[in-house]
Amino acid sequence: MDLTKDFVKTKRPCTDGFRWFVRHYQDGSNYQELLDALVAAGRIGDACWLLDQFGPSDGVRVLDDVDADAIVFAGTLEVRGNIDVAGIVRTGRDIRAGGGVRAGEALIAGGELRVAGGIRAGDRIEAGGDIRVGWGIEASGDVRGGGDLRAGWDVHCGGVLELAGNAFVGGDLRAEGELRCGKGVQAGGDVCAAGLRTGHGIVAGRSICSAMHIEAGWGVKAGEAIAADGAIRAGESLEAGGEIRAGAGYGVFAGLDVHVQAWKASARVSACRKPAGLMSGWWAGRATP
Incomplete structure (x- = not known):
């Protein structure tokens, strides 16, 4: 895609950014060439604005490793080894790495995010599709995905964790903000968040805890405790x-989507002792191992 001066002007760029463009590219520029030039000039915000305006491309950039100040690429970024970037990593489509990813700021993929190692981001992580990570995820900000999240180890989110699909985590899943999943959550360790809401069920190998409410469209199962500062x-x-x-x-409410006559089969409540404030569901006694 070639971007001419008149074409860019129709998007109403900021005055300073447009002056820079005219000064360096009076006759226009190739889309990705301009993104690379903006990044090289330290104009990361302008590069991200340009990507917002003109969207993803079908280009694929394949590299062995990445060690840079920032990356803004309109297509798919494929890296055989590690990605180590001091600032932002952003693509219009997928990010795929055969090693790990460290971003000093945000890590944003317009499509899927697939990493064989682990991810560490100094700000947020966003993906338009699935987030699939062989090791763990650590983000200081929000984590948002348009599909499923799969991680082999722990996931720690410093903000809100929001997914359109499921979360499958081998270790602990912790969010300092709310954890919201359109489908379900399954973790081998603890599931803890400021608030916890799923469209389907929640399963944890250890405890499930929330500083607010716990809400699940289906059932909730924990190897240890289920505890909330709000309602369950x-x-x-x-x-x-x-x-x-x-x-x-x-209160504690089970069977909210089950007919009362079916509570014994589909709205069972099992724990080490009967919960105080049990408002609905069929008390089944202590859970069997």
Whole structure:
């Protein structure tokens, strides 16, 4: 795609950015060439603005390793080894890495994000599709994905964790903000967040905890405790190896999407002792190992 002066002007760029473009590219420029030039000049914000305006390309850039100040690429970035960037990593389509990824600022893929190693981001992580990571994820900001999240180790999110699909995590899943999944959550360790809401179910090998409410469209199952400072609401059953505990003044609700006559089969509540404030569901006693 060739970007002429008149074409860029129709997008109403900032005055300073447009002057830079005219000064360096009076006769226009190739789209990706201009993105690379903006990054090289330290104009990362302008490069991201340009990508917002003109969208992704079908280009593919294949590299052995990346060690840079920033990357803004309109297509798919394929790196055989590691990506180590001091600032932002952003693509219009997929990011694929055979090693790990470290971004000092945000890591943003317009499509899928596939990393064989681990990810560490100083700000947010965003992907238009799935996020698939062989090791763990550590982000200081939000983590948002348009598909599923799969990680072999722990996932720690310093902000909101929001997914259109499922979260499958081999270790602990922790979010300092709310954890919202359009489908379900499954973790081998703890699942903890400021608030926890899923369209489907929640399964944790250890505990499930929330500083606000726990809400699941299907059932909730934990190897240890299920605890919230707010209410606990499940469309189907609740099962914990330890206690089930809602916050003071809040209730525990199971079977919200199940007919009362079917509670014994599909809205069972099992824990080490009967939860205080159990408002709905069929108390089944202690959960069997």
